[in-house]
Amino acid sequence: MITKKTAELSPESVARFERKRLAAEEGARALADVQRRGIEVRKNMARLREAREAKEAEEARLTPEPTLKKRSKKQAR
Template sequence: MSAKRPAEPSPESIARSNRQRLAAEEGARAMVDVGKQAVDVRKNMARLRELRQAKEAADAALQASLPPPVPTKRKKKVTP
């Protein structure tokens, strides 16, 4: 009986496996980048929300410290 040699991979299959490996690595890096960007966006949203709430609180305090507006009387229309 003759023993079979293990089949050597063809250059095409080696190239295909290398492309698949590179694509998987790039995909993993892309997912990490997307995750980092999402965290950055959420941090920025929280910062802007805090600024907006502080401004709204300052505006409300200013409105509360001002005297209430005096209602003006409506002028009567003069008909000729």
């Protein structure tokens, strides 16, 4: 029976381990970046919503209420 010594790692296994480590680090960075961008987008949306609501409230305050005109009654034939 042939057993492989754990102290001796083949170059392929070292390269595989390094690729996995780099992929894990890059994945963690990408996930953090996506989360950071999501937070920025939500903050911007909240800022824009507040500005829009303030503008709509100001327009509603300045716009006079339209007066309803009474319809004239048509004469029956």
